[in-house]
């Protein structure tokens with residue numbers, strides 16, 4: 001393999017000239033430089049001091065601010081004793097698949113002491129996304145917001161001019177090292193040590209020990225409207241968010257406009273983002289904002305979750321000088337941790353704009369079951385499944401990460417790295433959401449992908465199953481957004497459900513929270529050649545194998561052809 005890498009570098013060297021020519025042909029867009037140094041930082045939370053891996057000494061990391069159309073020239077330098085990759089989550093990466101970031105899917109990791117320098121363009125997206133490490137569970141602390149200002153606002157978007165904005169990243173905190181949390185989870189072969197706290201911009205807030213004095217305050221001026229840019233950066237929990245006495249108006253999801261939706265509480269699955277407007281129309285004072293877990297898992301051994309809300313405070317300007325009297329603040333009311341009906345209504349109320357071009361004809365019609373499964377594990381001895389470890393699977397396939405990137409293997413025709421026979425449907429039909437124990441399958445281990453022709457429309461119905469209980473799975477697709485055209489509880493039935501698909505104003509997203517005990521249908525068109533990862537955005541489930549990838553073939557001409565790799569791709 002090492003020999004191969006040298007060969008590969010020489011090959012890239014020859015292509016450098018071509019790449020430079022390509023770079024200089026795109027001169028009139030703004031170039032923004034993003035310099036990330038991955039380093040250790042000491043932080044103190046919940047009465048614990050800890051050294052964690054972060055970017056530029058910040059946790060959460062720096063915000064990347066760009067305007068639609070900009071070129072981002074990044075330099076990611078790794079100064080920690082751990083392999084790292086950075087994924088620009090939700091960025092469409094048009095013709096720049098090489099810098100997408102998932103480890104061993106599009107690149108080998110940036111090894112300690114090395115840098116990765118390259119670039120991509122933000123094409124036809126606006127709103128909030130985020131960047132995060134895409135290797136093991138490093139993204140717990142290696143993440144930050146991406147803010148994309150629109151270049152031209154489409155005429156169908158109501159003109160709202162928020163006077164200011166605040167970034168609100170929802171996340172988690174472990175007193176332990178997250179690498180150890182992952183290793184323990186792998187060793188025991190089932191659950192994992194849940195986080196010690198939920199966080200807002202890295203802080204647990206006043207309801208946790210040693211945290212009151214660090215509670216984050218977001219300043220507002222009475223009468224003005226603010227844009228809140230929300231990101232769920234948590235590893236394994238969908239989260240509710242609300243602000244006491246303030247109505248939230250959702251206007252964007254995953255960096256696409258939505259029809260304005262007024263609600264008291266939003267729910268974001270890991271990987272999802274929302275832009276929300278609030279108006280400071282309440283009496284001067286302090287108001288709690290709070291975030292709590294939505295955990296619809298009805299596992300045999302119910303999955304535990306942090307049950308204390310992360311909080312921060314919305315402070316009207318005249319109250320800024322005075323201390324907060326926390327005991328007098330009221331928490332916003334949040335739905336119960338398992339309120340699947342609230343969430344179903346919220347997600348189904350969220351609509352895109354009619355102006356979008358929704359593909360009506362389907363070329364690839366796929367049904368993907370999302371399941372837990374078991375594989376033998378002699379060292380995993382905990383009851384109730386001694387000798388077995390939990391895995392996850394899609395259509396009975398448990399994904400195994402290769403040792404060189406899929407993209408490298410595809411581009412250079414290297415055999416034996418992946419197979420192209422990922423099943424279009426589950427091996428056989430069963431009562432997917434039935435409760436019979438026989439639904440618990442033993443899965444196949446492999447690295448299987450699906451090859452797609454350019455310019456075709458793919459429909460995927462994700463069907464959750466009852467293997468080991470019901471659960472939600474936030475499925476994230478790299479490289480293209482999809483229309484979320486339908487969802488429901490129970491088993492998907494084409495003859496009943498396909499006719500009610502929303503082909504008028506579905507939201508256009510990169511992550512869908514497939515309902516616990518139900519299904520969700522998406523549609524996208526293959527406009528972007530390359531190898532695109534698709535996976536559950538619960539890191540635990542992705543680690544267990546709920547992943548696959550699409551290879552989108554080249555179309556016609558240069559604008560539909562994946563360019564050669566940039567110079568100095570990190571070698572394996």
Ligand SMILES: *[C@@H]1O[C@H](CO)[C@@H](O)[C@H](O)[C@H]1NC(C)=O
Nearest residue numbers: 039040041042043049050051
């Ligand atoms: C973090 O704390 C440790 C122990 O106190 C110290 O040795 C180290 O230099 C600190 N690191 C940074 C980046 O401040």
Ligand SMILES: *[C@@H]1O[C@H](CO)[C@@H](O)[C@H](O)[C@H]1NC(C)=O
Nearest residue numbers: 042043044046047048049050
């Ligand atoms: C954490 O570090 C600070 C200094 O950075 C120190 O004052 C404090 O005592 C430490 N706390 C614990 C629990 O070690």
Ligand SMILES: *[C@@H]1O[C@H](CO)[C@@H](O)[C@H](O)[C@H]1NC(C)=O
Nearest residue numbers: 035037075076077115116117
């Ligand atoms: C990338 O950043 C590192 C660390 O700041 C620096 O040493 C290196 O020269 C930079 N590389 C380029 C090509 O700018």
Ligand SMILES: *[C@@H]1O[C@H](CO)[C@@H](O)[C@H](O)[C@H]1NC(C)=O
Nearest residue numbers: 046047196207208209210308
């Ligand atoms: C706060 O600390 C006390 C005393 O150590 C402990 O009993 C309690 O559970 C802690 N509360 C939280 C929210 O961690």
Ligand SMILES: *[C@@H]1O[C@H](CO)[C@@H](O)[C@H](O)[C@H]1NC(C)=O
Nearest residue numbers: 244245282283330331332333
């Ligand atoms: C805020 O909401 C709480 C509970 O919903 C209510 O009791 C309180 O009166 C409200 N405060 C204001 C200033 O309206």
Ligand SMILES: *[C@@H]1O[C@H](CO)[C@@H](O)[C@H](O)[C@H]1NC(C)=O
Nearest residue numbers: 261262263264342345346349
């Ligand atoms: C569903 O959500 C919408 C938008 O927030 C709200 O107006 C409506 O009352 C909700 N319906 C139910 C049944 O909760």
Ligand SMILES: *[C@@H]1O[C@H](CO)[C@@H](O)[C@H](O)[C@H]1NC(C)=O
Nearest residue numbers: 194303304305306307308337
């Ligand atoms: C909250 O979580 C803790 C730890 O997981 C658990 O011991 C406790 O029973 C939970 N409390 C409630 C009210 O669910």
Ligand SMILES: *[C@@H]1O[C@H](CO)[C@@H](O)[C@H](O)[C@H]1NC(C)=O
Nearest residue numbers: 213319320321322323324325
């Ligand atoms: C706020 O609290 C701090 C620390 O307890 C105290 O020093 C300060 O005087 C207080 N400020 C006001 C305005 O009460």
Ligand SMILES: *[C@@H]1O[C@H](CO)[C@@H](O)[C@H](O)[C@H]1NC(C)=O
Nearest residue numbers: 430431432433434435436491
């Ligand atoms: C599937 O299983 C569910 C729950 O066990 C049951 O209510 C339903 O009737 C079953 N459906 C069919 C078609 O057997």
Ligand SMILES: *[C@@H]1O[C@H](CO)[C@@H](O)[C@H](O)[C@H]1NC(C)=O
Nearest residue numbers: 396427428441442443444445
């Ligand atoms: C899944 O794959 C395993 C291993 O090949 C096989 O034993 C099992 O029968 C398959 N399950 C289904 C539902 O096809």
Ligand SMILES: *[C@@H]1O[C@H](CO)[C@@H](O)[C@H](O)[C@H]1NC(C)=O
Nearest residue numbers: 527528555556557558559560
């Ligand atoms: C590529 O360019 C051709 C010719 O201008 C155009 O017809 C086609 O739509 C373009 N493809 C993409 C993906 O933009």
Ligand SMILES: *[C@@H]1O[C@H](CO)[C@@H](O)[C@H](O)[C@H]1NC(C)=O
Nearest residue numbers: 082083108109111403571572
């Ligand atoms: C880091 O990545 C390199 C290249 O893929 C690999 O050979 C090495 O084993 C990785 N290191 C660790 C600790 O995983």
Ligand SMILES: [Cu+2]
Nearest residue numbers: 473536538541
């Ligand atoms: Cu999942």
